[in-house]
Amino acid sequence: MLRRYTLATLLGSALLFAVQPMVARALLPLTGGVPALWNTCVVFFQCALLAGYGYAHLAPSLVGERAQPALHVALLALSLLSLPLSFAGLAPPPDGDLTGWILVALALRVAPLFVLLSTGAPMLQRWLVRASGADPRPLLAASNVGSLAALLAYPLVLEPLLPLAAQARVFSVGYALYVALVALAAWSARAAAPSAPVEPARPTPRAVWWRFVALAFVPSSLMLGVTTHLSTDVGSFPLLWVVPLAIYLASFVVVFARPPEAPSPRVAAPYLSLVVMMFLFTAPQVATRLPLAVAHLCLFAATAYLLHGELARTRPLAGSVTSFQLALAFGGALGGAFNALLAPRLFVRVTEYPLVMALAVLLIPEAPALPDKRDREEAFLRAMGVDPDAVLAPRPPRRPPPRWSAADALVPLAVGALAVALFRAPEMTRTPSLVRLGLPLMVLVFAAIGRRVRLALGLIAILAAGRLDRSVVDASRTFYGVMRVDDVRGVRRFLHGTTLHGLQYLSEKRRGEPVAYYAPGSPIGQVMAALGPSLDGRTVGVVGLGVGMLLAHARPAQRWTFYELDPEVERIARRHFTWLRDARAPWTVVTGDARRTLARDRAARHGLLVLDAFSSDAIPTHLVTREALSLYLARTDPRGVIAFHVTNRHVALDGVVAALARDAGLIALMGRGTAASPEGPIPTTWVVLARDPSHLGALSSDPRWRRVDTAATSRAWTDDFSNVLGILRWR
CATH class of the missing domain: 1.20.1250.20 (MFS general substrate transporter like domains)
Incomplete structure (x- = not known):
């Protein structure tokens, strides 16, 4: 049985x-x-x-x-x-x-x-x-x-x-x-047979039950916060979903198998140091690399272990197992609802992640005091078989440290005021937000040693001050991501997550100069130079609007159509940048998912179709499948060219596109380059596909473009199949 x-x-x-x-x-x-x-x-x-x-x-x-x-x-x-x-x-x-x-x-x-x-x-x-x-x-x-x-x-x-x-x-x-x-x-x-009567369980005290809820809320919220933080840069796919969830579940398994003791100061101090460090690295301009991703996951694992350990240790306070399980499930659901339903409507950044870090500081169980000199003397005498009370003077009563003092409010206010000054000072707009966050954090760390409440409130104060950043012109958040427009060193930038998605010089003299990924010498600049005259009288389709900088390469005889997923991106491009207003060719913007809008646009036959759709640094996988490419081919004319922007810090997309080219029997050329930008040199990679080499014009003989060996590529992705794990850059 x-x-x-x-x-x-x-x-x-x-x-x-x-x-x-x-x-x-x-x-x-x-x-x-x-x-x-x-x-x-x-x-x-x-x-x-x-x-x-x-x-x-x-x-x-x-x-x-x-x-x-x-x-x-x-x-x-x-x-x-x-x-x-x-x-x-x-x-x-x-x-x-x-x-x-x-x-x-x-x-x-x-x-x-x-x-x-x-x-x-x-x-x-x-x-x-x-x-x-x-x-x-x-x-x-x-x-x-x-x-x-x-x-x-x-x-x-x-x-x-x-x-x-x-x-x-x-x-x-x-x-x-x-x-x-x-x-x-x-x-x-x-x-x-009917079971023997069971004595009714005693009710769980209300304060205890709500503490259970709070201890379950924080790891649940933090799990989704770290998932959002990582997947915004790397991509939304099952591996990044499952790893935090597995850590969350494993922490339950470990602590309920053997409930841990309350953390000692030797454990609590390194943990709080890790909280402060990772709080700093949630700054908007900090891109997630593999070591940093591992550090975020380590913080989450430590928090889940400590808080779930507190749940396991205090479970006997519950009146019944069912009551305890309901508190855990309710707290977990509240954490999920806060991140998925409430936070996107309250915050224009992923503020919920560092905010819950601060809440975790408040909930971590207090560490037992380290033994003092008297404790060591008593332990030595007992080891020698001597009664300490017969040898030592009576121990004076211990005074527990006050749970609250005026400094616990004044220090966070002072640190918050310092952070506001750094974010609002005009001369500090050129300073990276990592530095402007770091200085108040250093002050807070020294002022909050041994004071958990002071540290948590100080973190919240610094977080609130970050919203007053003088360099930020616009900030918004939608279902599709977090967007920010800022002015830095004479340049207006559009960032989606942590990734630069477009910029423009503020000076009238250089306003129309395309830079970064779309500079004249970049691979897409070379494509526009090689194909530009042949596109006169034809249409150009672009999946992904950004700020519309690609229009700097447009010619008056062309017609351009942008397919943009998020209406908020169009609002930003129209309101804060002039690429659309200054365009030499007529253009339209169609909002909605590109697969669906292209499918509805049955009359479209583009001479060039550009795929430049990113969510931060993550490309939607459904735009690089066999079914998607079949749709792109149906929406290009017989001599049409398809250009994929495959620049990515975390995944190697060129092989994915090459596999699609092999599957469809297309010619594939890849161009790599380093584009000039106010941010410094930016590496960029593009892959162009065509039915015949002659359709690529001068690119087919350009030494900067090489033929992609499609024979060595892996299985082509479909709407039913993708393998992001196989293309991750493990560095």
Whole structure:
């Protein structure tokens, strides 16, 4: 019997955590491939988990212990009708915030199945105890193993090997087997004799219950905060979703297997130092490299371990296990809702991530005092077999340090005022925000030694001061990302996340000079010079507006169409830059996801189609698939050229485009260069595709452009299959 229950628990937990990245991956092409998708999915899963716990808690008392297994099996059987999981027939709105649509889509296609899966582990443990009185801890271990194994297997095994349709079929088979195993377990539970009366659990004190909620809230919010911070730069794909979630789950497994002691000062001090360091590296201009990404994950792991450890250590204060589980589920759901639903409407930056770092400082359990001289003397005498009270004078009463003092308010105010002065001073606008944040942080660290409240409030004060940055002209946040316009050293810049997406000199003399990725000597500048005259009388399509700097290469006889995902980008380009106003060719902007808007634009036959669609430094994967390229070819004329901007700090996209070229039988040339920019030299890489070398004009004989060896490329990506893990730059 135990083996059957264990197998059901193991399979159910694996399915529960495999379905999360799987359905989010299926939604990626429908939502523009942005980081906000995963956060929205997670808050849905957390709320569904809370509903599942509520059902597991209430169902036995509402329908009776004997009838509940039959009811549960009947609900599981009905849920089989929702298989295979698919979002076919659901189309998102053409523009705007997609959060509501994602939640509705998940509720329609995934909710019943996920809620029932989430009840599996607690329900099976309850049935096992009722049927045999056996110890349920093996089921808890099986649940942990299944969850972690599925989380790690999805990005490392399932996604690289199987297309989405095959993944859905595998899940359907696994779910059907799970239903059968649960039905067998339910039969034994229903046939068992009624359990002995159980003494009613005492209620959990309200203050204790809400502390449980707070301790669960912070790691949940921090998990989504670090995921957003990393995926904004690197990309939105399952591996980056799963790693923080696996750390989150592993911290639960470790601390509840053996609750840790309260952290000593030797642990708390390095942890608080790491908080301060990573708080500094959340500055807007700090790009995420691999060592920094690892440091962010280490901070999250340490925070989750310490706060979940406090939950495990104080669990006996809960009146019942169910009450404790509900507090954890409620706190987790609140953390997810804060990040996915509330923060994007409150903050124009990813402020929630450093803000919750500060809250973690307040919640970390107080470290026990280090032994003083008297403690060491007493310990020595006891080791010698001597009673310390007979030798030493009476110990004077210890005075605990005050929990609050006036300095705990004055120091954060002073540090915040210093930060405001640094961010508002005109002469400091040329100074990187990393430096302007660093100086107040140094002052705070020295003024807050041993004072946890002072440190947390000081971090919040510095964070608030950062919003008063004098160099920032405009800042906004949408479902598609965080945007900022600032003026630095005579240049107006547009940044999406931490990545420069366009700029313009402020002086009238140099205002029309294209620079950076679009400079005349850059690869795309070479493309425009080589193809420019041949594009007269034809149209140019550009996926991704940026600030419209590419229009500097336009000729009066051409017509340009921009396909831009986010209406906010168009507002910024029109309001803060003049590239659109100064263009020599007529142009239009079509907002919405490029795949959908190009599909609707059936009359389009572009002579040149430029793919330059980024979300920060992450390219939407659904724009580099076989189906996407087929659409691009249908929207170019017979001599049309397709140009992909593949410059990226984190992934090697040139091989992906080369595989698409091989798959479609196209010619592929790659150009690399270093473009001049006020920011310094910027490396840039482009790949151009054509049906015939003659369509590329002078590029086909330009030594700066080399033929891409498509024979050595990997499998072409499709809407059902992509392998971001295989193209990551591990440095």
